[in-house]
Amino acid sequence: MQQRIGVFVCHCGTNIAATVDVSAVAAALGREPGVVFARDYQYMCSQAGQDMIKDAIKEYKLTGIVVCSCSPRMHEATFRKTAAAAGINPYMVEIANIREQCSWIHKDKDEGTEKAIILGRAAIAKVCLNVPLTAGEIPVTKRALVIGGGIAGIQTALDIADAGFEVDIVEKKPTIGGKMAQLDKTFPTLDCAACILTPKMVDAGQNEKIHIYSYSEVVSVGGFVGNFTVQIKKKARYVDETKCTGCGLCTEKCPVKNVPNEFNLGMDTRHAVYIPFAQAVPKVATIDPNYCLMLKNGKCGLCSKLCGAGAINYKQEDEIIENKYGAIVAATGYNPISMDKFDEFAYSQSKDVITSLEFERLMNAAGPTGGVLLRPSDNEHPKTIVFVQCVGSRCSADAGKGKEYCSKICCMYTAKHAMLTREKYPDTDVYVFYIDVRTPGKNFDEFYRRAAEQYGVHYIKGMVGKVSPEGKKLKVRGSDLIADKQLHIDADLVVLAAAIEPDKTARPLATMLTASMDTNDFFTEAHPKLRPVESPTAGVFLSGCCQGPKDIPETVAQAGAAASKVIGLLCHDKLTANPCVAHSDEWMCNGCSSCENVCPYHAITYVEKEFRMPDRTTKIRRVASVNPAVCQGCGACTVACPSGAMDLFGFSGKQISAEVDAICR
Amino acid sequence: MQKISRFDIINRLKDLLADGNVDRVLGWKKGEFRYDVTPHVFTSAQELEADFVWGDFCGANFSKYLIKETAKSDKKVAVLLKPCDTYSFNQLLTEHRFDREKVYAVGVACDGMADIFKIKKITGDGISDIKENGEDLDVYTIYDEKPVKIKKTDVLSERCLSCKSKKHAAYDELLGGDGDVLDSNRFDEVAKIEAMTEEERYAFWQGELSRCIRCNACRDVCPACTCEKCVFDNPNSGMENKSPANEFEEKLFHIIRAFHVAGRCTDCGECSRVCPQRIPLHLLNRKFIKDINAFYGEYQAGEVVGSRAPLVDFDKEDVEPKNAVGKEDK
Structure with missing residues (x-):
C-alpha cells in the first residue's frame, strides 16, 4: 500500500526553533516522497499539538507519522498514544530527534536546519517501511530479590514486605547488617549505630514475607523484567540453620582461636566456628573451612560433640537454589x-x-x-x-x-x-x-x-x-x-x-544483570535526576552505595525509593511487552547457534523442524526460535547471524539501510 | 612425494566399504589431466580402483561437501581430510552444519600440494602428463619428448608454503601418521601489505580485485560460506545480480565476504586455490585473523569444536575500540 506520511515539526519553544528554521524543515520534508502533510508547531507535545496530529491523521488519512522533536526517550510514548487515539498503529510513529542531536549541539542556524532536514528525511525513509506491531503481555512474578543485606538492602526489603510482597535478601556474609553494624555512633545525632540498626535486622529476620539467604551469593541471572530466574549459591556453613539455636557454646569451646576476626577488621581474633557478632541475624554459627581442624584434617569434632541441637554437619555442601523474581534490587554496598x-x-x-x-x-x-x-x-x-x-x-x-x-x-x-x-x-x-x-x-x-x-x-x-x-x-x-x-x-x-x-562483587553482578556501570564500578541510573533508583535495565533497581557514595540517611531514603519502584512494578499482574523483538527467517537460518551464544537474555533456542523443500522432499533442519516474551530487542543476534536470518521488528536491517541511504542521499 | 601411497589409502577405504562401516567415500577422482582432480563420492571398490587418485594435486577440501552428503542418507560416509581440512571440518561442526555421527573421518598425512599455475609458468600450458619422481616432478609436455624436471618445493602452492599445521584437528583414524602445528610465517604477506601506504595498498587491491570475473568460485568452495541462501543470490536482499554502480563496487563483494567469514575462516586457502584469476583472496581473510589475534589473543577457528570466536563472544578484558587502533601494527 502506498504510505501517506504526516510530518510534524516541533519548535519546543526556542529549544529547537532558535537554531533550526522549523518552517523550512516542514517545507522541505513536505516535498519528500510519501509525505502528504507537513506542519510545524510551537509545542507538539501539548494538547493542542497532539490534537493537530490526530486531526491530520483523520483528515489526510495518514498511514504513518514522523515527529521531529526531542529524543524518543522523552515523548515517543506520548506520540504513540496520540497515534493510537487517532486510529493508527502506535508503531507507525517515528521520532526524528532534532533537539538533543541537532539544535542543542549546533550554533549555526543554517547548519542546524540542514541537519534537521536530513534527520527528518531518515525518519521518513524508515517510517515508510514500518509495519504495524502489536504488543503482547507478560506475567509478573510477585516476588522481589534484594542483593546485599546492609542497611540499604534491609530497608528496601522491609518496605517491599510492608506492601505485602514476598522478598528475599541474599547476603554473602553469615549475617545481615553490613557496614552499619560495624559502626559506633552515627553523625550528626550521635545515636548508636547498633541501637538503630539491630531492630531493623530483627524485623527483617522475623518478617514472614522476608526470606534471608545469608552466606549466599547470586551465581546467575536469567530472564527479564517481571520474570527473572536467579540461581543462588548457599555456601556450606557446616551448620544446619534450622537446628542451630545460636547458643554460642561451640564458638566458645572451639580450640582454634587464632583466626583474624573480619568483623573487627582483623584487630582481634575469633574461633574457627563463629557468630560474627552478638546481634547477628540469622543468629547461626558458621564454620570457617580454612581453619576448622575437622574440615582440614578430619581431627577434632569438638563442636559436633558439644552441640545439643545436633546442628553441626561437616558434610554440608554448597547448594544451588533457583528462584523466580519479578524485580531485583542491587544493594551491594561499598x-x-x-x-x-x-x-x-x-x-x-x-x-x-x-x-x-x-x-x-x-x-x-x-x-x-x-x-x-x-x-x-x-x-x-x-x-x-x-x-x-x-x-x-x-x-x-x-x-x-x-x-x-x-x-x-x-x-x-x-x-x-x-x-x-x-x-x-x-x-x-x-x-x-x-x-x-x-x-x-x-x-x-x-x-x-x-x-x-x-x-x-x-x-x-x-x-x-x-x-x-x-x-x-x-x-x-x-x-x-x-x-x-x-x-x-x-x-x-x-x-x-x-x-x-563499590564492593568487588558489584561488577560481576552487573554483568549477570546486564545492568550498566560507570568507570568507577558504581551502577548507573536510568536517569541521573529523574530516575535515580532505577537501572537502565528494566526490573533492576539500585539501593545504597552501589550507586554512589552515600551516608545512612540518604541510603535509607534511596532504599525506600527503590522499594516503592519495586512495589509499583509488582502490583501489576501483567506488563506490556515490547513488540520490537527479534525474529528468525527459518528458510535463511542455517542453525549455527551464533545468535543463541550472543543472546544476553537466553531468548533463543534451537529446534529441529520439518521443512517441505522445493524438490518436494521433507527435510529436518535445525533452526533458531526466538521467545518474544524473553527477547528485549537488543539486536545482538541480528549482527551475529552470519546468514542474515535474524531481524528486529521495528528496526529491521532494511529500515536502517533506508535511514542511512536517506542521510547519504 | 606424499608419505602415504594411493595403494595404502585405497586398501584401507576398500576395507571400510567391505566392513559396512561406511557405504560411500568422499575422495579425489582423476580428471582429464593429471592435475585436474575432482571431488567425488565413491561407492564401490571397483570405482576406487579405477578413478581414485592421491598425489600432489589433491588440494580440494571436502568438509563443506559433508553438509549435503550427510543429509542424503542415514549411513555413514567416509571422508578423506588433510590436516588443514580438519579445521574446516571442526568449524562446521561448531556451527552445527552436519551430523558428526554420520561421518567417518580419515585423516591423511599431507606433504603439501603443488600449484599447477606455477608449473605452467615454467613449462608452458601444454602439459600432457606429470609423474612424481621422488622429490621431483617429471612434467611431460607436448613441446618435447623429454620431461621437464621440477623440484616440488619450487612449485608448492602458496598456502602450503606457509602451512599452519600438519596436525589433524579431528579424525577417526589416521593414514600416514600425524604431524605438528607449525610455527608458520603466514602473516608475513599481510604485514607487507600493512606496511604499504594507503595509496599503494589501494593500488595493490585495485590491481588484484579488478581481475575478478565474479564467477563465485571462492564463495562456492569456501567452507565458511554455507548460508542457506547467500545474500548475493537472494532477490530480497537488493544485491542479487546488481550491476556495479562504479568500479569499486565489484571489490566490495570480496570485502563483504571477508567480513562475513571473519572469525570463522580457518585459513584453509581454498578461495585462492580455486580462483581462476589467481587473486590472493586468502590475504583478506588472513588480515582479519591477524587483527583478531592482536586484539583478542590467539584464536584459531576450527581448532576445537564448540569454541567461541572472539567476534561473537564477550569478555571483560576485550580491547576497547579506542585502544584497538594501532594495536594491529604490533
Whole structure:
C-alpha cells in the first residue's frame, strides 16, 4: 500500500526553533516522497499539538507519522498514544530527534536546519517501511530479590514486605547488617549505630514475607523484567540453620582461636566456628573451612560433640537454589579502598596507622578494646591523634592511585571521630588535615562547627605528606596552607579516611544483570535526576552505595525509593511487552547457534523442524526460535547471524539501510 | 612425494566399504589431466580402483561437501581430510552444519600440494602428463619428448608454503601418521601489505580485485560460506545480480565476504586455490585473523569444536575500540 506520511515539526519553544528554521524543515520534508502533510508547531507535545496530529491523521488519512522533536526517550510514548487515539498503529510513529542531536549541539542556524532536514528525511525513509506491531503481555512474578543485606538492602526489603510482597535478601556474609553494624555512633545525632540498626535486622529476620539467604551469593541471572530466574549459591556453613539455636557454646569451646576476626577488621581474633557478632541475624554459627581442624584434617569434632541441637554437619555442601523474581534490587554496598598504594602514610609499616573503619571498631563497645581507645601497637592511650582526610578520594591528578570522586561521608565521620575522642579523652590533642570540609546535609555544618569550635579539634587545611614511624611515635609531616608553613607533629595514632569504592562483587553482578556501570564500578541510573533508583535495565533497581557514595540517611531514603519502584512494578499482574523483538527467517537460518551464544537474555533456542523443500522432499533442519516474551530487542543476534536470518521488528536491517541511504542521499 | 601411497589409502577405504562401516567415500577422482582432480563420492571398490587418485594435486577440501552428503542418507560416509581440512571440518561442526555421527573421518598425512599455475609458468600450458619422481616432478609436455624436471618445493602452492599445521584437528583414524602445528610465517604477506601506504595498498587491491570475473568460485568452495541462501543470490536482499554502480563496487563483494567469514575462516586457502584469476583472496581473510589475534589473543577457528570466536563472544578484558587502533601494527 502506498504510505501517506504526516510530518510534524516541533519548535519546543526556542529549544529547537532558535537554531533550526522549523518552517523550512516542514517545507522541505513536505516535498519528500510519501509525505502528504507537513506542519510545524510551537509545542507538539501539548494538547493542542497532539490534537493537530490526530486531526491530520483523520483528515489526510495518514498511514504513518514522523515527529521531529526531542529524543524518543522523552515523548515517543506520548506520540504513540496520540497515534493510537487517532486510529493508527502506535508503531507507525517515528521520532526524528532534532533537539538533543541537532539544535542543542549546533550554533549555526543554517547548519542546524540542514541537519534537521536530513534527520527528518531518515525518519521518513524508515517510517515508510514500518509495519504495524502489536504488543503482547507478560506475567509478573510477585516476588522481589534484594542483593546485599546492609542497611540499604534491609530497608528496601522491609518496605517491599510492608506492601505485602514476598522478598528475599541474599547476603554473602553469615549475617545481615553490613557496614552499619560495624559502626559506633552515627553523625550528626550521635545515636548508636547498633541501637538503630539491630531492630531493623530483627524485623527483617522475623518478617514472614522476608526470606534471608545469608552466606549466599547470586551465581546467575536469567530472564527479564517481571520474570527473572536467579540461581543462588548457599555456601556450606557446616551448620544446619534450622537446628542451630545460636547458643554460642561451640564458638566458645572451639580450640582454634587464632583466626583474624573480619568483623573487627582483623584487630582481634575469633574461633574457627563463629557468630560474627552478638546481634547477628540469622543468629547461626558458621564454620570457617580454612581453619576448622575437622574440615582440614578430619581431627577434632569438638563442636559436633558439644552441640545439643545436633546442628553441626561437616558434610554440608554448597547448594544451588533457583528462584523466580519479578524485580531485583542491587544493594551491594561499598568497602574502603586498599591502603597498599598509599605507603606515604605508613599504613603497612605501623599498627598505629589505621583506617577510619578500624577506628570505629576501636571506639565501639563491642570492638576489640571494649570501646576503650587504645593504640593497637601497645594498648596505650594515644595522646595525639592525626586524622587525614581524602586518602584516595578526589585523586584527579593521580587517578591510577585513588578515586577521582569525593567519598562524601569522610568529612562527617572524621568530625564525629574527632568530637567523640575529645569528649571521652579531653587530654588528647586531635588534628584533622583536610582539603575542604564538605558538610551539605541537614545539621551537618552545625555538627562540624561544634567539633572545631566547642571541642577544640585542630582543623588544618592541607595534606599530610609523609608519616614515618620513629620509636613509639609517628612523625607526621604536613602542610598548613592557611598559615603557609610546614607542620611536624609527633602523633600516637594516625587515622586515614580511606576513600570508599563499590564492593568487588558489584561488577560481576552487573554483568549477570546486564545492568550498566560507570568507570568507577558504581551502577548507573536510568536517569541521573529523574530516575535515580532505577537501572537502565528494566526490573533492576539500585539501593545504597552501589550507586554512589552515600551516608545512612540518604541510603535509607534511596532504599525506600527503590522499594516503592519495586512495589509499583509488582502490583501489576501483567506488563506490556515490547513488540520490537527479534525474529528468525527459518528458510535463511542455517542453525549455527551464533545468535543463541550472543543472546544476553537466553531468548533463543534451537529446534529441529520439518521443512517441505522445493524438490518436494521433507527435510529436518535445525533452526533458531526466538521467545518474544524473553527477547528485549537488543539486536545482538541480528549482527551475529552470519546468514542474515535474524531481524528486529521495528528496526529491521532494511529500515536502517533506508535511514542511512536517506542521510547519504 | 606424499608419505602415504594411493595403494595404502585405497586398501584401507576398500576395507571400510567391505566392513559396512561406511557405504560411500568422499575422495579425489582423476580428471582429464593429471592435475585436474575432482571431488567425488565413491561407492564401490571397483570405482576406487579405477578413478581414485592421491598425489600432489589433491588440494580440494571436502568438509563443506559433508553438509549435503550427510543429509542424503542415514549411513555413514567416509571422508578423506588433510590436516588443514580438519579445521574446516571442526568449524562446521561448531556451527552445527552436519551430523558428526554420520561421518567417518580419515585423516591423511599431507606433504603439501603443488600449484599447477606455477608449473605452467615454467613449462608452458601444454602439459600432457606429470609423474612424481621422488622429490621431483617429471612434467611431460607436448613441446618435447623429454620431461621437464621440477623440484616440488619450487612449485608448492602458496598456502602450503606457509602451512599452519600438519596436525589433524579431528579424525577417526589416521593414514600416514600425524604431524605438528607449525610455527608458520603466514602473516608475513599481510604485514607487507600493512606496511604499504594507503595509496599503494589501494593500488595493490585495485590491481588484484579488478581481475575478478565474479564467477563465485571462492564463495562456492569456501567452507565458511554455507548460508542457506547467500545474500548475493537472494532477490530480497537488493544485491542479487546488481550491476556495479562504479568500479569499486565489484571489490566490495570480496570485502563483504571477508567480513562475513571473519572469525570463522580457518585459513584453509581454498578461495585462492580455486580462483581462476589467481587473486590472493586468502590475504583478506588472513588480515582479519591477524587483527583478531592482536586484539583478542590467539584464536584459531576450527581448532576445537564448540569454541567461541572472539567476534561473537564477550569478555571483560576485550580491547576497547579506542585502544584497538594501532594495536594491529604490533
